[in-house]
Amino acid sequence: MSIALKEALVQRYFLSKVIQSIVLLFGVLLLVFVMVRITGDPAALMMPREASQEHVEAFREKMGFNDPVMVQFGRFISGAIVGDFGNSLHFKTPAMPLVLQRLPATVQLALAGLVMAVVVGVPLGLVGGFNPGSLVDSLGRFLALLGQSVPNFWLALILILYFAVRLRWFPSFGRDELKSVVLPAFVMGLPVMGQIVRLTRSAVLEIRGEDFIRTAHSKGLEPRTIYTKHVLRNVAIPLVSVIGVQFGYMLGGSIYIEIIFSWPGMGQLLEQAIGWRDFPLVQALAVFTSLVVLGLNLLTDMAYAVIDPRIRYG
Amino acid sequence: MPKALEVRDLVTRFYTLDGVVNAVNGVSFDLHERETLAIVGESGSGKSVTMMSLLGLIPSPPGKVEQGEAFFYGASGRRDLLQMSPEELRDVRGGQIGFVFQDPISTLNPILTIGEQISETLTRHRGLTRDEARDQALELLAQVGIPDPKLRYKNYPFQFSGGMRQRVVIAIAISCTPRVVIADEPTTALDVTVQAQIVDLFRRLREMLGVAVIWITHDLGVVAGIADRVLVMYGGRPAEIALVDDLYEHPQHPYTHGLLGALPRLDARESRRLVSIKGTPPDLLLPMKHCPFAWRCEYAHDRCWEEIPALTPVGVRHQVACFYDLEAHAPRQSASEGGPSNGRE
Ligand SMILES: Nc1ncnc2c1ncn2[C@@H]1O[C@H](COP(=O)(O)OP(=O)(O)OP(=O)(O)O)[C@@H](O)[C@H]1O
Numbered sequence A: 001m002s003i004a005l006k007e008a009l010v011q012r013y014f015l016s017k018v019i020q021s022i023v024l025l026f027g028v029l030l031l032v033f034v035m036v037r038i039t040g041d042p043a044a045l046m047m048p049r050e051a052s053q054e055h056v057e058a059f060r061e062k063m064g065f066n067d068p069v070m071v072q073f074g075r076f077i078s079g080a081i082v083g084d085f086g087n088s089l090h091f092k093t094p095a096m097p098l099v100l101q102r103l104p105a106t107v108q109l110a111l112a113g114l115v116m117a118v119v120v121g122v123p124l125g126l127v128g129g130f131n132p133g134s135l136v137d138s139l140g141r142f143l144a145l146l147g148q149s150v151p152n153f154w155l156a157l158i159l160i161l162y163f164a165v166r167l168r169w170f171p172s173f174g175r176d177e178l179k180s181v182v183l184p185a186f187v188m189g190l191p192v193m194g195q196i197v198r199l200t201r202s203a204v205l206e207i208r209g210e211d212f213i214r215t216a217h218s219k220g221l222e223p224r225t226i227y228t229k230h231v232l233r234n235v236a237i238p239l240v241s242v243i244g245v246q247f248g249y250m251l252g253g254s255i256y257i258e259i260i261f262s263w264p265g266m267g268q269l270l271e272q273a274i275g276w277r278d279f280p281l282v283q284a285l286a287v288f289t290s291l292v293v294l295g296l297n298l299l300t301d302m303a304y305a306v307i308d309p310r311i312r313y314g
Numbered sequence B: 001m002p003k004a005l006e007v008r009d010l011v012t013r014f015y016t017l018d019g020v021v022n023a024v025n026g027v028s029f030d031l032h033e034r035e036t037l038a039i040v041g042e043s044g045s046g047k048s049v050t051m052m053s054l055l056g057l058i059p060s061p062p063g064k065v066e067q068g069e070a071f072f073y074g075a076s077g078r079r080d081l082l083q084m085s086p087e088e089l090r091d092v093r094g095g096q097i098g099f100v101f102q103d104p105i106s107t108l109n110p111i112l113t114i115g116e117q118i119s120e121t122l123t124r125h126r127g128l129t130r131d132e133a134r135d136q137a138l139e140l141l142a143q144v145g146i147p148d149p150k151l152r153y154k155n156y157p158f159q160f161s162g163g164m165r166q167r168v169v170i171a172i173a174i175s176c177t178p179r180v181v182i183a184d185e186p187t188t189a190l191d192v193t194v195q196a197q198i199v200d201l202f203r204r205l206r207e208m209l210g211v212a213v214i215w216i217t218h219d220l221g222v223v224a225g226i227a228d229r230v231l232v233m234y235g236g237r238p239a240e241i242a243l244v245d246d247l248y249e250h251p252q253h254p255y256t257h258g259l260l261g262a263l264p265r266l267d268a269r270e271s272r273r274l275v276s277i278k279g280t281p282p283d284l285l286l287p288m289k290h291c292p293f294a295w296r297c298e299y300a301h302d303r304c305w306e307e308i309p310a311l312t313p314v315g316v317r318h319q320v321a322c323f324y325d326l327e328a329h330a331p332r333q334s335a336s337e338g339g340p341s342n343g344r345e
């Protein structure tokens, strides 16, 4: 495995992925920069409606919105590179540290959701794929359907009502104790679990029907060897990429769930920042989230290449 | 010559949602040591299913080997493969009977090195250590004509051409010096020059290892070059079995005639033209009550629609399942007594 990793690092493949990510990140920066200015007057966008003309004028000058666009862009980019997106308008302190403060909560939630989805979803999918039509398979498919069709805001409310209010097993909001994470992580993980069950199951079924599995049987290999060495490793290829993508989504898209559960993560901060028209903070959040997702995709691509030689040498 | 394999009255069916597919309906044949038996027949005639049935490779469900005997003369004497436990059968597969499949693109695991795929057979059956297996695998790669084995050992299947992959598959099949190699259309997916190379390789290995070969193919040209005997299958049944020269010179079944493309039409106007076989293969979903070829046969008479012809000796090591005597241009007297029964095998 470590040889495969080394090879993957050396190959063009990895370099091209890194370059791709950098280009994408630059695109995100451009988008964030343009979006604030698309209405024409960023100062009007950021100031409260009832602010006086002089106030707006002073603000515009202070933020440098009167400078030529290219100068503004240069300033924005050179700041962004060192993580400086200016001061938060609301907190009056640098925006990026505010974002980073919220990172652990968001990562904790996403990770807990992902672990639940993987730990439950992969075994269910495997059992289902190896024994289609069995009881466990039916259970897995039912859960998958449930997970992918139940709207998460509704599920969140039901869980709060039952497990927090009625049974008092878990707190209904906040992040004070370890078990606070259970309900929001469950809501976050369930649809991903559904997807993982389905994907694992269908991948196992597909790989089991491949000619090379028949070859493995014709060589007289033990079933255990065939499952682990020949089936599972091939199943891991699509699984790894889906898990990577889903983790990215969970990190970037937990806004609803963080709001419903008052989870002090980046999603909640984003919602507040938008409410405050705190654009430096919004920008910092947007860029940082993109960075995390891109980094994660890079990791996923690496894992992918380690498992699949066709990509490594492609 | 002593026998390597003796198959009697094999029946395999698939229980699908569409109904019961009668894929193999009573196939019998012998394979002698060091002999190459070709099996020919159009698509769906049950060639692959027959071979897979012997070694417990039929996907089940839906498939089921329902009847028959398949005696294999292997390391532990004369044993019926169909009665073996899964463990015993696994020892035979890959260890004493090697397999080569049609499409070398899909028969190798895309994410394991070819070295690993050869070695794992050796460690499984020979109890070799990884290093020993590696040395052995390198030797095998050289034997099947792969240049630079040391380098190629670490390569993945996608880094090989089709012909080279098929060589790797052959190396796997012969890795444990089996008594029998079953090759299921090993050249069909390859282009013509490569086909010839693979056939040559087989001939060479066959001499070197003294292995018996079952060679399934559509290509009667290849058959002439490699086989000692030929089994012609139709609708999951044997239609004719004969020594290769005998079959080419005196085909006794109208279907074999058709396959050889040498059957002049009976009506004089088109007598110069050679015909290909008209009509469609039998519907295997229907239980057969008459000769499966009757629909497409120009010589079908009443009896062909009433009974299923059994394999009957018609010459030296020549058997045919047909009620019509092509050479006499008349129905045979009795299929059970046969024509000039100059001897059985
Ligand atoms: N898994 C399966 N389920 C249902 N029917 C099957 C299955 N495998 C094979 N059959 C049927 O069994 C019959 C014989 O198939 P087989 O593969 O033995 O044909 P073949 O002579 O090898 O043909 P080809 O030359 O195309 O390889 C076919 O009608 C096929 O549809």
Ligand SMILES: [Mg+2]
Pocket (backbone or CB within 6 Å): B047, B048, B049, B184
């Ligand atoms: Mg076939």
